[in-house]
Amino acid sequence: MRGESGRAGFYNLAVVGDLIWEGECAMQVAFLFMEKPAQKFGTFGGVFVPNVLTILGVILFLRSGWVVGNAGLTDALLMLCLANAVTFISALSLSAIATNTKAQGGGAYFLISRSLGWEFGGAIGLPLYLAQAISVAFYVVGFTESVQYLFPDLDARVFSLGTLGAITVVAWIGASVAVKAQYVILATLAVSLASFFIGFQISDGWEARMEPGYEEGQNFWSVFAIFFPAVTGIMSGVSMSGDLKDPTRSIPRGTLWAVAFTFFVYVLQLIWLAMGSNRDALVGDALVMQTLSVFPPLIIAGLWAATLSSALASLVAAPRTMQALAKDRVVPRFLSKGHGASNEPRIALVLSAGISVICVWVGDLNLIAPLISMFFLATYGAVNLVAALESWTSNPTYRPTFKVHWLVSLVGAIACFGIMLLLNPLATVLAVALIVTAYTILARRAYRTAWGDMRSGFWFAVACMGLLKLYASRQHQRNWRPAILVLMSNLKQNNQLLRFSRYLEANKGVLFLSHIILGDWKTSNDRQKALTRQIDDRILEERMSAFSKVVIAKDFEQGVTSLLQGAGLGNLQPNTLMIEWGSGWLRDHDFPHTVHQALEMEANLIVYSKAKEPDSHLYSVIDVWWSARANGSMMITLAHLLQSNQAWQESRIRILRIIRDEGGREAAEAGMAELLKDSRIEVEPVIVVSKDPPLESIARESARSAVTFVGVSVRTLEEEAGPLSSYAPLVDSVQGHLFLTKNWHDLEL
Known part of the structure; x- marks a missing residue:
């Protein structure tokens, strides 16, 4: 030892x-x-x-x-x-x-x-x-x-x-x-x-x-x-x-x-x-x-x-x-x-x-x-x-x-x-x-490597398995998630459009950031690749849950239908088309027919108008103007998704309904109570008694609300003065963010 x-x-x-x-x-x-x-x-x-x-x-x-x-x-x-x-x-x-x-x-x-x-x-x-x-x-x-x-x-x-x-x-x-x-x-x-x-x-x-x-x-x-x-x-x-x-x-x-x-x-x-x-x-x-x-x-x-x-x-x-x-x-x-x-x-x-x-x-x-x-x-x-x-x-x-x-x-x-x-x-x-x-x-x-790694393969396997499971699963309206096709007219701008599309997606769905190039394939191929890279860079830079999709089409109608049919995979398809008010697409002569076709393809419509004043100068309220049941339910869901974002958590949601006289208040309130019970969303019901035209009442009540959701009628798409022209005074009067919506289930209204 x-x-x-x-x-x-x-x-x-x-x-x-x-x-x-x-x-x-x-x-x-x-x-x-x-x-x-x-x-x-x-x-x-x-x-x-x-x-x-x-x-x-x-x-x-x-x-x-x-x-x-x-x-x-x-x-x-x-x-x-x-x-x-x-x-x-x-x-x-x-x-x-x-x-x-x-x-x-x-x-x-x-x-x-x-x-x-x-x-x-x-x-x-x-x-x-x-x-x-x-x-x-x-x-x-x-x-x-x-x-x-x-x-x-x-x-x-x-x-x-x-x-x-x-x-x-x-x-x-x-x-x-x-x-x-x-x-x-x-x-x-x-x-x-x-x-x-x-x-x-x-x-x-x-x-x-x-x-x-x-x-x-x-x-x-x-x-x-x-x-x-x-x-x-x-x-x-x-x-x-x-x-x-x-x-x-x-x-x-x-x-x-x-x-x-x-x-x-x-x-x-x-x-x-x-x-x-x-x-x-x-x-x-x-x-x-x-x-x-x-x-x-x-x-x-x-x-x-x-x-x-x-x-x-x-x-x-x-x-x-x-x-x-x-x-x-x-x-x-x-x-x-x-x-x-x-x-x-x-x-x-x-x-x-x-x-x-x-x-x-x-x-x-x-x-x-x-x-x-x-x-x-x-x-x-x-x-x-x-x-x-x-x-x-x-x-x-x-x-x-x-x-x-x-x-x-x-x-x-x-x-x-x-x-x-x-x-x-x-x-x-x-x-x-x-x-x-x-x-x-x-x-x-966010350093970009010069070599390929297996992460893309891993996510491909996961995505493939998930898509196949999603494809085999039974689709139901209660499982609806926002898959928004955002049609961008100007890729260097549209900041507010992208901001609110992300709010509505709320990490619960997916965005398809899209653009249509009107022209010939041979002459526009290089431009398509450049614009796709530009959108991809923006997605990475802003960490969006989004995919890019740029198509070349001979006209607006072909471009939108191509996007709706080809932007997704399996059941992961765009279910909502979102366009900004004032964009060139809204003024296209094919716009009414294109929207009709989109609704027939079971895609909802959202036309977004950005606020005219800063959010801090507006009332912290999200207004939903109830109309047809399907369209109203969609707007309530969108308002709920918006409120789930941290920036809007303090805003309260109001469900507003217009009636012609005071005598109908009790029935309207009962109907609203039943509706809100089914929605399971904390909202404030408001009954508006007015004999004025509905759009004037909406403009008056929601003039300074931060966000307003309003349903639109199919017939307003084909007005002589232009698609949705009757909503122009409302757009001018409302100082906050405005969403004009149309659910495809209400195609006949």
């Missing part, structure tokens, strides 16, 4: 190592982002070796004994199988994605961003970078404490900073150093493990160590949470695809063989530890492997190889992740600047080293370690999610040579996020909060 100071020092290191996402940080590595050598690697050197070096690291040397001492061999092997099942599924998903997409600089960030999009990739990439940069400090501290075991009086902080400086110099020279060093590191680890396995002897009482003997405060899941990071780290070979002789063959084989080989190593190690040492030594001595080794110094050599290679690898990986993020403008572009033929990211290297210096100087990394674990688990979860969604959506361009069923990948994603909660619920919340914040910020920037 070792001295107390050495045991305490390494136990502290073990605590630090408990929650380090050792696998990913270890070799996501120089091998992920190294400059491309002229030689092409095979499966062994390009994939298998980097992955094995990633998985067999610090926790192998410092925590496996503690796990066996607490869990016993039976539970320890169960933990290994559970953890490796998650790693194996993630390896399957990774193989599928890697054989469909040629990975470039950025590793996991590249894969996720090119599949789930720039925003999601950036949201994962930023925490991933921080985890890599901070992990450098973890491994430096691990190396320092191993040296302290031999030199107890060593100043840990000074030595750690010196070690970090030396590693930074090596990283400054270039990532090619790591390529040359990987075989030396692998040989050192192999000799170290051989020394451990050869020195095996069965200890008395090994039968008792088959069963668990958890310390106070520990249980199966708490120990599993500590052990899980040891068996991860399968990203190393994926970015080697450009340097492999046959990437589609090497990545799946090399990754899966690495998972299988390291699983076999861990199985043997756990058995050796359980049968070769007593429980007190397993729990109390972090370097229990030394006591079982035929040549103990080789265990130290293996530990040093694991810590130094992991620290160097992380310091090479972090700047390259930052460089990839900067190239995509997730972070300032100057951080992407490279040096030399291999494009070494030295500015990002200095930034990464600075973060590591701060962490080394602070010293207490136990609070940060769980958060780092969350970031890397989130990365694996995202990879599984990408594979599941890509497979489920069945994008034609998703053709991996290594195929995995989407359900398998989905189980892997759920398992990753479940393990995050097992590791540390608070750290999980913090990690998710940071990722969501980053995603929100990036999404608001």
